[in-house]
Amino acid sequence: LARLRARLAKSNNALGKGLLALLSQDKIDEDVWDEIEETLLLADLGTEPTLELVDALRERVKIEGSRDPKQVHDMLREELIKLVDPTMDRNFIPTRHADRPNVIMVVGVNGVGKTTTIGKLARVLVAEDKDVILGAADTFRAAAAEQLATWGDRVGVPTVKSDIDGADPASVAFEAVTAGIDQEVDIVMIDTAGRLQNKVGLMDELGKIKRVIEKKATVDEVLLVLDATTGQNGLNQAKVFSEVVNVTGIVLTKLDGTAKGGIVVAIQRQLGVPVKLIGLGEGPDDLAPFDAEAFVDALLD
């Protein structure tokens, strides 16, 4: 948690300090409210949530008659936490099976951090004494399977991959799940290809992977990985993927490199799916469970 704060504070300071300075002025007039609005929009909170937040704050400042910066800061914190929604279930494997592996499919556009996230997540699971197998169903780029296997070696878990370039992704996924069942592991994580250029192709491929896996096991979780630095573009990607597969959780990567943490709110609104994990760097330990209150505190620090 301390690391989360340090990391986010470094990149998101503008939001907290800027807002606090604005709110602590003697007179919070229309100009100040406009600036507050602008600051929140710049943090990618999204238009609708920003307007709601500012309205709620204005209302509270009016009713509670407080101009004390500390109190206004607390109000802002409360309203932001409401927007991020602490009540969402952020368990990244909601159902655990005693008798067969949990299967997690990881989807997202190339370069957002899927493979890295799988590596980091495998490390977390291994540390919890879980047996894990990785499946390299991104068979389109040979380098992708290699990269996944390298992460596997690094954290000490086996990777099922094909030696044939352009092999059928669904059959690699099937083999990984079969190996997972045979070896009685706890979790099988499947990396997939993310070529968004062709929505029909993507839909066919991800749909087929899921169908083929489900001959053997249930897909318990479909994690959509999004790059926090891509703003609106990331939102559009999220929409396409959620139309193609039933996304059950979001992993927001590269939050260490952006002042746009507000994107969490925008994405959750758009998909109705919780952000479950956040990526805070390229290293094996740079993955954290998402916690609404801690996140808002880091934003406002």
Ligand code: GDP
């Ligand atoms: P994939 O194509 O979706 O599998 O993406 P990769 O896992 O290969 O990641 C693409 C690049 O983003 C790599 O250089 C990663 O090291 C980097 N990356 C992934 N997650 C993070 C993160 O949370 N923070 C930062 N700064 N870089 C990340």
